[in-house]
Amino acid sequence: MKTLEWENNKLKLVDQRKLPDKLEYVYCDNFKDVIVAIKNMTVRGAPAIGICRICNGTCIS
Secondary structure: OEEEEEEOEHHHEEOOOOOOOOOEEEHHHHHHHHHHHHHHHOOHHHHHHHHHHHHHHHOOO
């Protein structure tokens, strides 16, 4: 399972709040969505957050 990936010009994140019961995804269209995903713990862990921040600054903006 990929925790995050770039799909259709959006950042696709596994909603880690739902694991292990469900596998759901959150799509981030812009940097504000990425910030919300980090703050509300949709994405967890330093490596995943680091990648989200990079995408925030380069791919989405």
